[in-house]
Amino acid sequence: MSAHGSGAARTAARGRRRTRTVTVLASCLALLAAAVVLGVRALGQEPTVTLLANWTGDDERNFRTAVIEPFEHKYHVHVDYQGSSAESQVLGADVEAGTPPDVVVLTGPGELADYAHQKQLQPLDGLVPRHDFGSSWVTPLADGHVYWFPLKADLKSIVWYPAGTGEQQLREARDQPDQWCVGMGSGATSGWPGTDWIEDILLQQHGPRTYQKWAAGRLPWRSPQVKQAWTTWGRLMGAGTSQTLLRRELKTGYQDASGPVAGHPRGCTLEHQASFIRTQSDAWKRVDGRYEPSARLIPGATATDAWEVSGDLVALVHATPQAKQLIRHLASAATQRAWSTAESGFSVDAKAQPASGAAGPAWHRSLAATLLDQRAAHCFDASDAMPPAVRDAFAEATIEYLAHPRDLDALLASLDTLGQTPGLTWVPSVCDQLP
Template identity: 40%
Template sequence: MTRWKKLLLLAATALVAASSACGVAANSNTVQVIGVWTEGEEAAFNQVKQRFEEKTGIEVRYQGTRAVEQVLAADVQQGAAPDIAVLSSPGLLADYARRQEIKPLDFLEQQAESFYGRQWVNLQRLGTGKLYSVAVKADLKSAIWYRPASLPSPKPATWHQLVALAASQNTPWCLGLAAPPTSGWPGTDWIEDILLHSAGPEIYRQWAAGTLPWTSTPVRQAFQDWGTLAVHPGGIQGGAPAALLTDFRDAARPLFTDPPGCRMEHQGSFAMGSYQTMHLHNETGPRPQPGTDYDFFPFPGSGASEVSADLAAMFNDTPQARQFLDFLVSPEAQQIWAGNPNATAFSAGTAVPKDVYRDPVRRKVADTITSGKPVCFDASDLMPKTMTGAFYRAILEYTADPAQLETLLTRLEDTRKSIPRADWLNVPCGQ
């Protein structure tokens, strides 16, 4: 074989190999998904994806990790982004949208408009005029959990009544702030709820959008009110050191001992998933039952509720990714989530019947999320990543030493001023 024939043969072989590789990529009948769901949540999600695979023949390859933001950032930087990512941070998704790394979901506009209420569609637009995400799983944040047998009725309807109730109890609050790599966020929920219910949705919106200074009276008062209610000697089970070291998923264990080590927990509706793994009385006792052994009352104050959601966005526009997103926001998929007894998933869609939720506590959560009453998204999830991280750290430092509040607020304000105006999200609140 001459030298030229060898070169032509090598070139032809390379061309065939390249064509084969392109053919595999073009005809690949898979969709790559990364999300925050692990353990019980991942098992529930597997039921959703299995139903999709049965219907379409498309394989869903899912990676679940609690460090989803960090893993996703590394994948995007390396040019290996998944087809779909599920994040709880609209602020982070908006950053990807500004860099044109996620695709607008124009093909889902009509379905989203009919499936969700106007408030949820506005959120999913990420402060733009286009739909960039869909809420595949929602949670209620404005909830205070308690043992029905241990707290008197009626439940507090005002802030002053809540303070009086907490003061009347022995070690009233369960609190865990440890949540690597984002420790501190359970405390941000406290500040957000207090600000929303004391200052109202418009002030809350301004703060989340970066136009209200951290040193302003409403924000300072929210921290001080949290200190008055909980972050003081005797206010938290085990004190501040325990709160800083306790995983948020374990914080309510003392709630179910005899006598209870804590009386109330401020936590999102996903707390029910942790409660299902705990025991009454001791480690060999029965599992707590919703409605009988635990329940919640709304955070007192304004009629608005703080909510959060796991939002799906598309990094690679493929037919398979489109089909999967379309399925995720269908009543069928959402009912699989909601009906799973081991998951605490709630749909933001109004088409999911309430009888899918298997107990009265879950139905009460679902009613609040989809009632059409004012909802405001978790502010720290709306904020730019730099601001969110600073907020988490400030919570940890304030819990350790409330006396340094002014220093912390000044530092947070300096961070706010350092972030370009274009990096902030302006999402309607309670509208």
């Protein structure tokens, strides 16, 4: 080996040692920085905000990536997130123990109105611009304050069907109870798919004014309009006609109801379900699910451009500086857009919509446009807007009715009695456009 070659080798070796030293030093600094962050959190020196919502699994991962992490990086506030599919029960226990989270996300304005009545929620005045959302989404309570706003929205007055299904096939399937994909199961909240059905039928048959009176506790359950909605649903479901059909309806979870639509032969054709099911159901993905406004398939429908909607609603429990900052972040157009994109969902903030001409399936663009249509009537899910005790009894009654349709009068009388219980808090308005 020549002398020149040996010198080059020594120089290269020194260079490699310097590179390794720099690399090791950088790694140590990174570990030290991480340790400092963890130490600060452990000592409680980093501002923290606690948040309770119902997202778990993939939904939670999406929420952390699209919403929480950008907030933490921008504002240097740690978010202590708890996700639970039983968030109502968790929140109730936390409130009872005196340890509620700073910010909560619930699907029910009725439940939130009850907490506001108990002085458990803080007004959002000055934190959330009301004009960014329709009045059905940011309804002031009797004290004039707004206590919640939507982070994500869904449309409910729709019926899904496989691509290629003709109009005549849709009409024929509608009148065959076994052609409806139905699953009433949902753990502790089983029965809510039935409440969605009855609410939507009432809305389409009798319009937003009647719907709002009923949702606000001002129209009896035994009224002809409400009773007609129940019996219409009973005929569509074949209530009392087949034990085999009844077992399928009651033992199937709502998330599994669409499974037979992709079977060979096809086990069902139509599903009355909210917009979220299109991206959550593998069966609807496989058959390229399309939707029809439910008004075109509900017998006796007379309403024009009336839609039942639902949403994930954000509320403030503790008005700490970091909690207020999180509220502003969640209400911002950028966060609304990021979360809706991550979930293939919808925001009802017009400023949060994708740029004009953005790619996406036609059904998704159409649903988004319907949710934002200022000429349409959007009525919030009535059972979600009712006091929790009435909401839960309504869901249980739908299951009982499918099994024993002859007991309808007794079920409605019981709901009327419950709805007249003193001290219940009713949301005054659930519809944003009334003819």
